[in-house]
Amino acid sequence: MANQEIIFAGFGGQGILSMGKFLAYAGLEENLNVSWFPSYGPEMRGGTSNCSVILSDEPVGSPLVVDATTVVVMNRPSLDKFESHVVKGGLLIIDSDLVNREPERTDIEIIKIPAQKIAEEVGSKKIANMVLLGALVEKTKIVKMESLLKALKEHGKEQFYELNKRALERGAEFGR
Amino acid sequence: MTVVFDRPKALLDVPTHYCPGCTHGVIHRLVAEVIDELGILDKTIGVAPVGCSVLAYDYFACDMYEAAHGRAPAVATGIKRAVPDSVVFTYQGDGDLAAIGTAEIVHAAARGEKITTIFVNNAIYGMTGGQMAPTTLPGQVTETSPYGRDVKTAGYPIRVSEMISTLDGAVYVERVSVDSVPNIIKAKKAIKKAFEIQLQGLGFSLVEVLSICPTNWGLSPNESVKWLRDNMIPYYPLGVKKDATTGEVK
Amino acid sequence: MADKVLMKGNEAIGEAAIHAGCQCFFGYPITPQTEVAAYMSRRMPKVGRVFLQAESEVAAINMVYGAAGAGVRVMTSSSSPGISLKAEGISYIAGAELPCVIINIVRGGPGLGGIQPAQSDYFQATKGGGHGDYRLVVFAPASVQEMVDLVQDAFDVADKYRNPVMVMGDGMLGQMMEPVEFKERPKKELPEKTWAANGLKGREKHNIINSLFLKPEELEAHNNKLQEKYREIEKNEVRYELYNCDEEMDLVIVSYGTLSRICKNAIKMLKKEGINVGLIRPITLWPYPVEAFDKVIDKTKNGFISVEMSCGQMLEDVQLAVNGRKPVHFYGRSGGMVPTPAEIANKIKGIVGGAK
Numbered sequence: 001m002a003n004q005e006i007i008f009a010g011f012g013g014q015g016i017l018s019m020g021k022f023l024a025y026a027g028l029e030e031n032l033n034v035s036w037f038p039s040y041g042p043e044m045r046g047g048t049s050n051c052s053v054i055l056s057d058e059p060v061g062s063p064l065v066v067d068a069t070t071v072v073v074m075n076r077p078s079l080d081k082f083e084s085h086v087v088k089g090g091l092l093i094i095d096s097d098l099v100n101r102e103p104e105r106t107d108i109e110i111i112k113i114p115a116q117k118i119a120e121e122v123g124s125k126k127i128a129n130m131v132l133l134g135a136l137v138e139k140t141k142i143v144k145m146e147s148l149l150k151a152l153k154e155h156g157k158e159q160f161y162e163l164n165k166r167a168l169e170r171g172a173e174f175g176r
Numbered sequence: 177m178t179v180v181f182d183r184p185k186a187l188l189d190v191p192t193h194y195c196p197g198c199t200h201g202v203i204h205r206l207v208a209e210v211i212d213e214l215g216i217l218d219k220t221i222g223v224a225p226v227g228c229s230v231l232a233y234d235y236f237a238c239d240m241y242e243a244a245h246g247r248a249p250a251v252a253t254g255i256k257r258a259v260p261d262s263v264v265f266t267y268q269g270d271g272d273l274a275a276i277g278t279a280e281i282v283h284a285a286a287r288g289e290k291i292t293t294i295f296v297n298n299a300i301y302g303m304t305g306g307q308m309a310p311t312t313l314p315g316q317v318t319e320t321s322p323y324g325r326d327v328k329t330a331g332y333p334i335r336v337s338e339m340i341s342t343l344d345g346a347v348y349v350e351r352v353s354v355d356s357v358p359n360i361i362k363a364k365k366a367i368k369k370a371f372e373i374q375l376q377g378l379g380f381s382l383v384e385v386l387s388i389c390p391t392n393w394g395l396s397p398n399e400s401v402k403w404l405r406d407n408m409i410p411y412y413p414l415g416v417k418k419d420a421t422t423g424e425v426k
Numbered sequence: 427m428a429d430k431v432l433m434k435g436n437e438a439i440g441e442a443a444i445h446a447g448c449q450c451f452f453g454y455p456i457t458p459q460t461e462v463a464a465y466m467s468r469r470m471p472k473v474g475r476v477f478l479q480a481e482s483e484v485a486a487i488n489m490v491y492g493a494a495g496a497g498v499r500v501m502t503s504s505s506s507p508g509i510s511l512k513a514e515g516i517s518y519i520a521g522a523e524l525p526c527v528i529i530n531i532v533r534g535g536p537g538l539g540g541i542q543p544a545q546s547d548y549f550q551a552t553k554g555g556g557h558g559d560y561r562l563v564v565f566a567p568a569s570v571q572e573m574v575d576l577v578q579d580a581f582d583v584a585d586k587y588r589n590p591v592m593v594m595g596d597g598m599l600g601q602m603m604e605p606v607e608f609k610e611r612p613k614k615e616l617p618e619k620t621w622a623a624n625g626l627k628g629r630e631k632h633n634i635i636n637s638l639f640l641k642p643e644e645l646e647a648h649n650n651k652l653q654e655k656y657r658e659i660e661k662n663e664v665r666y667e668l669y670n671c672d673e674e675m676d677l678v679i680v681s682y683g684t685l686s687r688i689c690k691n692a693i694k695m696l697k698k699e700g701i702n703v704g705l706i707r708p709i710t711l712w713p714y715p716v717e718a719f720d721k722v723i724d725k726t727k728n729g730f731i732s733v734e735m736s737c738g739q740m741l742e743d744v745q746l747a748v749n750g751r752k753p754v755h756f757y758g759r760s761g762g763m764v765p766t767p768a769e770i771a772n773k774i775k776g777i778v779g780g781a782k
Contacts, residue, residue: 217626218625218626218627218628219625219626219627220625221496221623221624221625223492230638231638233634233636234634236632237626237632238625238626238632239623239624239625239626239632239633239634240623240632240633240634240635240636241491241492241495241623241634241635241636242522242634242635242636242637242638243488243491243518244488244491244514244515244518247484247485247488247491247515250480250484250485250486250488250489250491250492251488251489251491251492251495252492253478253485253489253492254450254452254488254489254490254491254492254493254494254495254496254500255492255493255495255496255623255624256492257450257476257478257489257492257493258449258450258476258492258493258496258497258498258500258624259496259498259624259625262496262624262625279481279482279484279485280481280484280485280488282481283480283481283485
């Protein structure tokens with residue numbers, strides 16, 4: 001049974017909401033039931049940002065993820081806030097360039113990725129989110145990489161497609 | 177036999193509820209004559225306010241709405257946007273337009289809604305029995321300003337025409353009076369021009385009509401007319417406040 | 427699945443309205459429904475229709491009154507504090523018997539409250555909100571797809587009965603993205619709008635859009651006519667879903683909107699522990715699906731529990747529907763707090779005495 005309940009969290013402007021969206025589109029591509037639910041608040045820029053994404057064989061219940069099978073964090077406050085939300089045996093993916101503490105949990109799987117550095121090597125720090133997403137997809141196999149690429153092609157900006165693709169591939173190496 | 181005087185087609189043959197000496201009847205007639213003369217009865221839609229003219233929908237022969245208090249310009253906006261080839265007018269008193277409905281009239285004017293507002297200013301709330309209006313003059317005694325309007329606590333009257341004429345969306349704004357035959361003739365000219373502005377699709381037009389309220393002023397109709405001339409016209413000067421078709425702004 | 431697109435609830439509302447032939451939209455920004463207005467501002471001009479950002483919610487609902495009176499399909503959208511402002515206009519629209527669709531993407535209250543999801547406008551939507559003896563038909567979708575379907579149905583129901591219809595969702599439903607499909611819909615036979623005040627155009631007698639009846643006997647007659655219409659709506663328009671209600675149950679949850687999905691998760695959790703719980707999901711909050719209770723009342727051991735994101739508002743309708751025949755329990759969170767399945771399951775275990 002395919003089922004992933006994911007929390008993506010970080011600062012506004014890091015592409016937290018869009019990485020969730022691309023994954024949801026990829027899920028739709030594979031005929032999964034999907035939902036994407038953003039946090040919403042008065043801060044428009046620079047504040048914390050997170051979204052809940054669910055991909056499942058079964059109809060989606062609550063779109064708000066509390067007990068996450070996977071959590072992706074792109075800053076320290078997000079690790080502080082969401083580390084406890086990963087279910088036992090679940091997955092925590094950390095941008096280790098931006099999170100300056102070690103996670104405390106020992107009952108979950110943890111992947112640390114220097115996503116900023118890798119993204120910069122690929123071409124732009126802005127696509128660090130895609131590095132992390134690549135690892136998530138490779139590790140969880142919740143969708144095929146080609147579905148994600150198709151989602152990027154259809155719903156992302158054309159000029160970033162190749163960059164995004166390379167970022168996903170680099171990230172995927174961490175998920176193997 | 178030649179007919180020299182008749183009821184305009186745009187007015188229905190029904191008795192009105194207005195008090196003896198009230199000038200609402202005159203103003204209704206002027207609007208109706210203009211609708212007849214412009215030949216627009218078939219596409220005119222009127223919006224009545226809450227206030228003395230609340231029942232205007234029973235008097236005009238065109239399609240009519242009764243709006244919530246102060247909201248006539250918003251209702252008129254909805255109608256005009258839904259039926260762009262119609263001619264839409266609101267008929268509002270001073271409490272309706274200049275107190276509770278200030279936001280709606282200002283923004284309808286600011287948007288340049290292609291509607292026409294007939295604003296009847298008699299410096300008092302008539303229907304509820306003579307309370308202070310936003311246009312009540314300083315010192316004027318009403319039910320709720322029994323010692324005379326004290327500007328220190330009740331503030332100052334609003335000169336609606338002057339205020340509206342500052343807005344770019346307002347194309348034509350004129351203040352008229354119905355205290356005399358020459359002024360009534362001028363009032364009709366203004367109302368006609370206001371409707372023509374709308375027909376030409378130019379924007380928002382408003383005619384403020386100084387009117388009397390013998391019942392609530394506690395004066396006879398003749399005394400009321402004199403009171404209007406002596407007190408209202410000095411505070412609310414008559415004339416074109418803005419005519420964007422000629423570039424005139426006063 | 428190929429025709430499915432991923433859409434945010436608020437944007438899906440706008441697209442559904444366009445599909446339903448909505449000619450005019452009048453709105454005002456307020457979180458968490460602003461995307462409805464933003465979407466309409468993008469789309470309506472492209473399809474030759476009217477979008478207008480009003481100066482206030484008060485103005486917006488009166489623009490709706492104007493456009494609805496002229497016989498076109500019209501919608502407005504807001505969130506809780508904005509709906510309070512619209513209440514006056516809604517009462518006039520109901521009084522003048524005008525069809526329109528009103529969206530409420532509910533946030534926590536009272537007062538300015540908060541901006542997170544809530545269901546605390548249940549009373550306002552179903553019991554009045556504005557003054558006078560009137561009713562709104564109230565739809566409560568639980569998914570973005572159902573939102574799309576119900577918004578389109580709302581226009582038909584509004585036209586059929588000359589009555590305002592409210593579609594109410596919580597902030598989650600407005601903000602979340604889910605796959606949606608815009609299905610081909612059979613065209614409904616609906617009465618012609620001969621009452622519309624859109625210019626005489628040769629018509630003999632003028633039409634008047636009005637809610638004023640100064641003579642008491644006339645107003646009473648008008649009210650009686652409205653009541654007859656409401657009885658008709660109660661007869662024809664009740665909608666609900668029964669979930670897991672076929673066998674003997676330990677308890678029946680009553681819950682609507684997004685929260686009902688969370689309740690379904692709780693039901694699945696409880697099933698694993700041998701506790702069988704059913705769900706009544708009202709889809710119309712008014713008319714309330716009383717008949718759903720009659721269908722399950724003999725099958726529930728411990729009665730019912732109203733689960734809400736409010737402090738016991740729908741609870742009163744549950745009590746009325748149950749009418750003392752079985753116990754009625756309550757679980758609610760408020761202020762924007764969304765209950766978790768585990769929380770709901772725990773509350774239910776406390777009632778039915780299951781494993782802790």
